[in-house]
Amino acid sequence: MTVLFERVALIGIGLIGSSLAHVMRSKGLAGEITGYAKSEATRAKSVELGLVDRVFDSAADAVKDADLVILCSPVGTYGALAQEIGPALKPGALLTDVGSVKGAVVRDVLPHLPPGVNFIPGHPIAGTEQSGPESGFAELFINRWCILTPLPDSDPKAVEALTGFWRACGSNVENMTPEHHDLVLAITSHLPHLIAYNIVLTAADLEEVTSSEVIKYSAGGFRDFTRIAASDPTMWRDVFLNNREAVLEMLGRFSEDLSALQRAIRWGDGETLFDVFTRSRQIRRSIIAAGQDTAAPDFGRNPPKAQ
Ligand code: NAP
Numbered sequence: 001m002t003v004l005f006e007r008v009a010l011i012g013i014g015l016i017g018s019s020l021a022h023v024m025r026s027k028g029l030a031g032e033i034t035g036y037a038k039s040e041a042t043r044a045k046s047v048e049l050g051l052v053d054r055v056f057d058s059a060a061d062a063v064k065d066a067d068l069v070i071l072c073s074p075v076g077t078y079g080a081l082a083q084e085i086g087p088a089l090k091p092g093a094l095l096t097d098v099g100s101v102k103g104a105v106v107r108d109v110l111p112h113l114p115p116g117v118n119f120i121p122g123h124p125i126a127g128t129e130q131s132g133p134e135s136g137f138a139e140l141f142i143n144r145w146c147i148l149t150p151l152p153d154s155d156p157k158a159v160e161a162l163t164g165f166w167r168a169c170g171s172n173v174e175n176m177t178p179e180h181h182d183l184v185l186a187i188t189s190h191l192p193h194l195i196a197y198n199i200v201l202t203a204a205d206l207e208e209v210t211s212s213e214v215i216k217y218s219a220g221g222f223r224d225f226t227r228i229a230a231s232d233p234t235m236w237r238d239v240f241l242n243n244r245e246a247v248l249e250m251l252g253r254f255s256e257d258l259s260a261l262q263r264a265i266r267w268g269d270g271e272t273l274f275d276v277f278t279r280s281r282q283i284r285r286s287i288i289a290a291g292q293d294t295a296a297p298d299f300g301r302n303p304p305k306a307q
Pocket of ligand 1: 012014015016017036037038039040042043072073074077098099100101124126128129130131132133232235
């Protein structure tokens with residue numbers, strides 16, 4: 001048990017904020033945890049669950065005297081929050097975030113920070129489709145990557161301290177620029193979510209196939225998209241509004257590739273289909289080899305029991 005930061009402030013206490021609270025508690029990484037969330041219900045729940053030692057109804061009060069401040073709310077809230085907490089941040093404090101986009105976060109947060117505050121944006125590549133203060137768990141970040149996007153004038157000691165924090169949470173840490181982060185995540189996370197939301201919508205709007213049939217026969221593949229499409233609407237609205245260029249770039253490429261598959265199906269080009277599907281299978285195997293998913297069939301779901 002090594003205390004890495006005497007006082008940590010969590011701004012937003014949902015899936016990611018509460019998971020951080022759990023892991024800080026279980027490993028003794030913080031001397032004290034303070035918190036702020038938008039609603040009174042979440043603030044009360046955070047105290048009841050023991051996620052925070054003290055909760056405040058103002059973000060500025062929550063960050064007072066904090067050594068580490070972590071923004072854990074939807075990215076669309078960061079600009080206003082930075083404006084509010086900027087004057088209250090302690091000189092030398094380390095400010096970071098967990099937002100799913102990085103360029104827009106730098107754009108929105110940096111102008112509000114006083115000199116002497118170390119701002120190092122971050123993004124843990126770990127999550128579930130659940131949200132809220134009750135959805136977190138200490139193991140969420142284990143063996144997952146956390147991307148940090150230090151700014152050109154970031155203090156290397158602060159980067160080192162934040163890297164140490166994420167490693168203590170169980171993560172592997174990599175640094176890249178905010179722009180590169182946004183491109184990588186556009187294809188690995190943002191586009192898959194958009195596709196999942198869209199396929200669920202397409203299925204829901206069908207006329208010849210009823211909704212009850214879609215649900216009844218969902219084990220054919222559809223249900224795996226519905227898990228992703230059940231993700232928090234506010235969070236994902238903010239992701240697409242704030243990573244517009246990169247998502248549109250990847251969406252353009254996706255549409256071209258989809259048209260090529262459409263053409264192969266129309267013209268009975270089995271060779272093209274077989275080649276694409278073979279390459280895809282290889283990528284799945286690489287993900288398993290990299291320890292980023294289970295090799296168990298059907299994601300390790302238990303087979304249905306005999307009636
Ligand atoms: P979540 O479970 O929906 O929790 C969001 C939290 O932010 C709640 O405590 C909410 O408070 C608070 N909040 C909302 N608006 C606020 C405002 N204006 N001011 C202050 N607090 C506000 O969300 P999450 O999944 O933890 O996501 C949080 C951040 O992590 C997002 O930026 C997201 O991009 C990023 N992220 C998410 C995942 C994932 O898989 N979920 C993975 C990596 C990174 P109330 O409950 O009171 O509304």
